[in-house]
Amino acid sequence: xxxxxxxxxxxxxxxxxxxxxxxxxxxxxxxxxxxxxxxxxxxxxxxxxxxxxxxxxxxxxxxxxxxxxxxxxxxxxxxxxxxxxxxxxxxxxxxxxxxxxxxxxxxxxxxxxxxxxxxxxxxxxxxxxxxxxxxxxxxxxxxxxxxxxxxxxxxxxxxxxxxxxxxxxxxxxxxxxxxxxxxxxxxxxxxxxxxxxxxxxxxxxxxxxxxxxxxxxxxxxxxxxxxxxxxxxxxxxxxxxxxxxxxxxxxx
Amino acid sequence: xxxxxxxxxxxxxxxxxxxxxxxxxxxxxxxxxxxxxxxxxxxxxxxxxxxxxxxxxxxxxxxxxxxxxxxxxxxxxxxxxxxxxxxxxxxxxxxxxxxxxxxxxxxxxxxxxxxxxxxxxxxxxxxxxxxxxxxxxxxxxxxxxxxxxxxxxxxxxxxxxxxxxxxxxxxxxxxxxxxxxxxxxxxxxxxxxxxxxxxxxxxxxxxxxxxxxxx
Numbered sequence: 052x053x054x055x056x057x058x059x060x061x062x063x064x065x066x067x068x069x070x071x072x073x074x075x076x077x078x079x080x081x082x083x084x085x086x087x088x089x090x091x092x093x094x095x096x097x098x099x100x101x102x103x104x105x106x107x108x109x110x111x112x113x114x115x116x117x118x119x120x121x122x123x124x125x126x127x128x129x130x131x132x133x134x135x136x137x138x139x140x141x142x143x144x145x146x147x148x149x150x151x152x153x154x155x156x157x158x159x160x161x162x163x164x165x166x167x168x169x170x171x172x173x174x175x176x177x178x179x180x181x182x183x184x185x186x187x188x189x190x191x192x193x194x195x196x197x198x199x200x201x202x203x204x205x206x207x208x209x210x211x212x213x214x215x216x217x218x219x220x221x222x223x224x225x226x227x228x229x230x231x232x233x234x235x236x237x238x239x240x241x242x243x244x245x246x247x248x249x250x251x252x253x254x255x256x257x258x259x260x261x262x263x264x265x266x267x268x269x270x271x272x273x274x275x276x277x278x279x280x281x282x283x284x285x286x287x288x289x290x291x292x293x294x295x296x297x298x299x300x301x302x303x
Numbered sequence: 304x305x306x307x308x309x310x311x312x313x314x315x316x317x318x319x320x321x322x323x324x325x326x327x328x329x330x331x332x333x334x335x336x337x338x339x340x341x342x343x344x345x346x347x348x349x350x351x352x353x354x355x356x357x358x359x360x361x362x363x364x365x366x367x368x369x370x371x372x373x374x375x376x377x378x379x380x381x382x383x384x385x386x387x388x389x390x391x392x393x394x395x396x397x398x399x400x401x402x403x404x405x406x407x408x409x410x411x412x413x414x415x416x417x418x419x420x421x422x423x424x425x426x427x428x429x430x431x432x433x434x435x436x437x438x439x440x441x442x443x444x445x446x447x448x449x450x451x452x453x454x455x456x457x458x459x460x461x462x463x464x465x466x467x468x469x470x471x472x473x474x475x476x477x478x479x480x481x482x483x484x485x486x487x488x489x490x491x492x493x494x495x496x497x498x499x500x501x502x503x504x505x506x507x508x509x510x511x512x513x514x515x516x517x518x
Contacts, residue, residue, distance in 0.1 A: 100425055138427045149422035152517050153440045162436065163426040197518040215426060 052114065053078050053140075053219050053250050054099065059108035060126075061094055068094045069105075070274040076219060079248040083261035083282070086271035087297060092254045095271070096221045099252070100143045101134060112140045113218070139168070142212030146224040148204045150196040156183070156207050157192040160214045168215065175214070182210040186240055202233030206240055213244075220244070222253040238264075258301045262286045270294045304483045310491065312479060316472035317495055323396060323461045323471060324499075328454070330397035335404025342409055353405075360402035366466050369395040373467050392467050400457060407449045411442035444514045451507040458499050462492075 054076040061069040068091045076082055084092045097103040099110065101117075105126045110118040117137045118128045128134060150159050160179035164170045183189040186206040188199075196204055205225055212220055222241065226234040238260050244251065245264045255261055261268055262282045269279040270291075278291045289295045304312075342353045360368070373391040376382040415438050423433040462473035470478075472495055476488035 102421055102424060135427060138425065141425075143425045145418060145422065147418055149416075149418035151419070151422075151437055153444070163428065166432060166436065167427040195517045211426075 052076070053112065054252075055109070055111040055114075056095075056099060057109040057111075058120070059095070059098060059110075060106045061091075061098060061103065062106060068274050069098070072108075072271075072274070072276055074269060074276065074279070076250060076252060078218075078250055080250055080267065081245045081265045082252045082267045082269060083265035084252065084254045084269045084271060085256070085258070085261060085297075086269075086277075090271040091274045092271050093223050096143065096223050096252065096254055100141050100221055101138055102143075104128065112137050139215070140218045142215055142217035142220045144205070144208050144212050144220065144222045144225050146227050148196070148201075148208040148228075150204055150208055150211070152196050155193050155195055156188070156199070159196070159207060160211050163211070164214050178216075179210070179214055182213050183207075185243070186210050187236075200233060201229045202236045205229065205233075205237045209237075209240055209244075219250040219252065222251065222255070224254050224256065226255070226257060258286065258298070270297065272297070304479070304485070306487065309479060309483075309485075309487060313472055313475050313488065313491055316470055316475035319469065319471040320461045320464075320473070320495070321499075323392065323464055323469075324458060326393050327396040327400055327457060327461075330393065331400035331404055334397060334401035336408055338401055338405035339408035339412065342405065343412075357402045357405065360399055365395070365399050365460060366463050368399055369463060369466050371395075372398075388467055388469060392464055392469055396457075396460070400453070403453055404450070407446050407453065408442065410449075411446040412438065414445055415441055444517075447507065447511050447514070451504065454503055454507070455500050458503060459496055462496075 052075050056075065057073045059069050059072045060067075072091070072095060074082075074095075084095065086092050094103060098105050105118060107120045107124060107126050108118070109116065109120060115137075116129070117134065118126050121127050129137070151162070154162060157176070157179055160182065161172065161175040164175040164178070165172050180189060180192065183192055186209065188203055188206055188210075191199060191203060191207075196207065199207065205228075209220075209225075225241070226237050229237060234257070238257060241251070241253065242260075242264050253261070253265070265282050267279060268282045268285040270277045270285060270289075270293075272293055278285055278289060278294045285294065286298065289298060338353060338357070341349055342357070344350055344353075369392060372395040373388065376384055376387065419437055419441070420433060423437050428436065461471060464471045465474040465477065468474065472492050476492040479488040480486065
């Protein structure tokens with residue numbers, strides 16, 4: 052198991068966003084998380100990538116515990132230093148890319164490997180150029196983010212995450228800020244990564260994509276996992292009434 | 304008095320004005336950043352102290368503040384610290400301008416989208432690295448126009464040094480004008496301030512252009 056999240060609880064003020072959620076991801080697996088907005092999908096990703104802290108439950112990467120619930124029922128994290136190691140296991144691609152506007156594409160890809168992971172600059176550049184090649188934007192290495200289309204920016208963001216050599220890559224609605232034309236080029240890249248057996252968790256509203264690419268689909272609503280399983284089962288033969296209702300919207 | 308004599312008498316005053324200007328910037332630009340960061344401290348007491356400092360500095364005239372720095376040690380604490388004129392002057396300017404710069408920095412820092420912090424956190428940058436490598440460069444670009452305004456005001460504010468009878472160009476102009484019953488010293492001083500600000504505006508626009516390579 053690369054990632055295990057058990058009995059995760061999270062609330063914002065009076066809102067219970069995650070109610071006792073458990074899920075795990077195996078090496079090479081692609082998991083899609085679907086569901087209406089406000090269902091807790093993004094919060095789950097943000098908890099997994101340590102952008103949010105959980106109130107209760109357990110987070111494990113590679114069998115090692117990053118957070119667990121103590122006897123009084125509160126979540127306890129490992130020290131900041133140890134957390135640094137856990138952050139290294141995972142990468143996150145944001146809905147709005149969040150590239151550094153003041154860095155060129157190449158610099159965006161090598162800055163963290165060099166200054167956070169202390170890898171050699173030459174090696175980082177080689178890795179970066181390889182990734183840009185794969186993303187089909189090697190010719191834009193010297194461009195600045197503002198000079199790129201949204202689709203290109205998102206591909207740079209994916210390359211930036213991959214440059215850190217994560218064991219698992221999370222996507223938080225990677226195409227929601229893109230128009231349909233540009234969505235395709237980003238999905239193509241993710242599909243390609245799936246074929247290479249990159250472990251990924253994708254929060255998405257692109258149902259055909261989720262169905263085609265993922266090994267497993269989670270349908271979340273109201274802070275719980277309503278239904279999960281093989282994409283063909285969930286999409287073509289949903290068991291829960293709430294899932295049916297949600298998927299009907301996309302048939303229109 | 305000949306024009307050239309007037310000019311050469313006033314020249315040391317110009318140097319002193321430039322001195323106040325330079326030392327104030329050297330002190331206030333970094334101090335302002337420290338103040339801005341302290342204003343965002345997680346300790347309530349620190350935030351309260353910084354808040355009070357900024358509101359007092361902004362709420363009272365710089366001229367009055369200079370007098371307090373100069374005469375305060377004696378009147379408030381019966382301290383006699385010899386020739387304290389120049390240090391008091393610089394202290395007054397630095398403490399005053401740091402408060403204004405701090406507010407500009409704070410505005411700049413708060414204008415950076417939270418996504419920049421989140422991306423940095425996920426990539427494993429430390430807090431110091433996030434600030435120095437990702438946030439600060441973007442802040443500098445955004446606040447340059449506001450900083451330019453403040454620096455131009457500073458050029459003109461150096462004339463307030465006359466309240467402590469420090470003989471920078473404005474004090475000299477007043478003196479010479481009175482003794483020679485001539486208007487010319489004021490014209491010279493006016494031209495000096497104008498040219499100085501012209502240079503400031505030019506340099507700042509160059510810096511802005513240099514940072515134009517990204518949006």
